[in-house]
Structure formats: structure tokens, C-alpha cells
Amino acid sequence: MEPVDSWLEREMELNKSHEDILTRREALLRNSEWQLGANEAKNSNLALSWTRAKNRNQILLQKLSKAEEILKQGTRSNSSRTLTDLQASYWKMVEKQLPEWKQDVKKKGKSTTPR
Known part of the structure; x- marks a missing residue:
């Protein structure tokens, strides 16, 4: 009966290893999900910042164009x-x-x- 005992012992070791692997896999999956969520939030913030910067730059360009036009008109008049x-x-x-x-x-x- 010795071979059966060794097979049972080996099966118990394999089951324990399997449980350890599953536990580590779950931890890695949770970590991956957390990182994915963090990256999505970061990308969302970057997109929002980019949109804001683009709008701000457009406003600045419009103000600059107006200022240039005022300067051109001013040189023609009393200035x-x-x-x-x-x-x-x-x-x-x-x-x-x-x-x-x-x-x-x-x-x-x-x-x-x-x-």
C-alpha cells in the first residue's frame, strides 16, 4: 500500500500548488484591473487637459488676431x-x-x- 500513500501525498502537494497558483493568479488579475482603471482615468484626464489646452490656445489666437488688427488700425490713425x-x-x-x-x-x- 505504499504506492497509494505516495500517490495521495503527491496529489495533496499538487492540490496545494494549484491553490497557491490560483491565489496568485487572482491577485495578479486584481492588480491588472486596478492598473487598467488607473490608466483609463489617466487617459481620460489627459484627453480633458488636451481639450482644455486646445480651447485655450484657440482663444489666445483669436485675442492675438484682434490685438494685431487693433495695432494695424492704430498705426493708420492718431497713434x-x-x-x-x-x-x-x-x-x-x-x-x-x-x-x-x-x-x-x-x-x-x-x-x-x-x-
Whole structure:
């Protein structure tokens, strides 16, 4: 009767191995399902972000086009007069400040020369 006992023992070992394999398989399946759900959520978030970015970029392009049109219209109208006035005012200020600036440069130049 020894062969029957060894066969029973071997069958018990195989049944235990089979149960272990099934347990590990279930754990792997649960993990795969969890990862699949996480990937689906991630892909959904990416699609939503992409759509939002696309809409935002479209709005920005529209605003940019409007700004360019306003600038084009502005250069045709009064803005060139305003720009000319600003430029004249700037050069008057420079001419007024130039003698003082030259004096400051001369003073600083003398103080930095070695003796």
C-alpha cells in the first residue's frame, strides 16, 4: 500500500500548488484591473487637459488676431502723431540732461584714474 500513500501525498502537494497558483493568479488579475482603471482615468484626464489646452490656445489666437488688427488700425490713425510727440519729448529731455551727465562722467573718470 505504499504506492497509494505516495500517490495521495503527491496529489495533496499538487492540490496545494494549484491553490497557491490560483491565489496568485487572482491577485495578479486584481492588480491588472486596478492598473487598467488607473490608466483609463489617466487617459481620460489627459484627453480633458488636451481639450482644455486646445480651447485655450484657440482663444489666445483669436485675442492675438484682434490685438494685431487693433495695432494695424492704430498705426493708420492718431497713434503716429502720439508717437512723434513722445519721441520729441524724449529727445528734449536727453538734450537737457546731457550736460549734467557729461559732468558726472568726467568726475567719475578722474576719481578712478590711478595716481
